[in-house]
Amino acid sequence: MKSFLFSIVLCASLASFGQNLTAAKILEKSINYHDPNGNWNTIKAGFTVEMTTPNASKRTSQIRIDLVKEFFSVKATRDTVTTIYSVNKGICGMSYNGKDLDSITAKEKNMSCDRATLYKNYYTYLYGLPMKLKDPGTNLSENAEKKTFKGKDYLVLKVTYDEAVGSDVWYFYFNPKTYAMEVYQFFKTDENGNEKPDSGEYILLTDEAVVNGIKMPKVRAWYYNKDDGYLGTDTLVDK
Template sequence: MRTFLPLFLIVLTISCNNELNSSQLLKESIAYHDPENNWTTFRGEFHITMEIPEQSNRESDLRIDLPADAFYVKAVRDTITTEFDLKGSECRITYNGSENFSEEIATANRLSCERATMYKNYYTYLYGLPMKLKDPGTDISPEIQTKEFKGKTYDVIEVKYDPEVGSDIWYFYFDPETHAMEIYQFYKTDDNGEMI
């Protein structure tokens, strides 16, 4: 009995320390990705090459400046260059370098301030993960799932959103040791999910 009780307490302590809930896992992941809590003051630039089957690549340059509430994206595909530039409530759009383009061009290329805002929200969401999971309207399941992807086991949390935010269901995959967020998957209207 003397040996059993200390051994039981050690096992109980270890198992309790290893059991995180989704809020704790998210906190650990944010500490991993943003240890200095810099996301709210983020200013950065990115270049993205989007490869789409049976189409030419789209090359995009992005600037995100959270303190200035500014966002810029320039996308080039073939002979078409579009730019969306948001600064607060100001919106500027260009097509092949010109702010003067026809309604037909605007419709065909989805050139609108609503589209610019969608890009801003989309890219600040993706590049702000996992910190953006603390935003209002985010509903995080309290349970952590365990899933395997390409031979590696992950801790996974499910995230849904309030109806005014969005209807997608997201799954975020975290390394069980470092808590680094390595993969995310979202579902729109089908059960396939897109892995990113």
């Protein structure tokens, strides 16, 4: 009898895990968890990120995002060097230790407008997740998967991108009870568009910080997929 009852409970538990929701529904529930008031599209915020990596000194980045005014800036300090990149309605600006740079002097410092755009896309993408998965050019798989990763159960969404956006394949791992995003992972692809299993990285998200009503990951730890090699950690800090 005990064995029979256990089987019933186990089957019920498996059936309820994720409630057989579509990928689109899971994404909707996760967005409702992270951004319940729909603040992301009009976000105007500043926050500070500290990056620690093996065998390197800490880098502190002060980030400002104003999506309505199409403004982004990042002021990064490591040791005695402070750089500022900004993008204001598509126009970039750069400075090095308080001195504004033109394109020629910027090149001497290994700085460029392309890098300014790269930083803008990087920070707005990662801190705008999972809301950014609604952006044009993002292709969400129809069905979710149920996976166990690092000993925890997750609902997993697979995402690819239009060629103009990117060639990597991403997987997003959501808590099946709260729909909080707790892990993301990406793989590079070969010339045929197939995943390269020993490529890419996974990122573990722990703790949360609330920025303009949005629950953002407080700590992001990066690792290689191929050998679990540790790359570094980004931490949202109060400044």
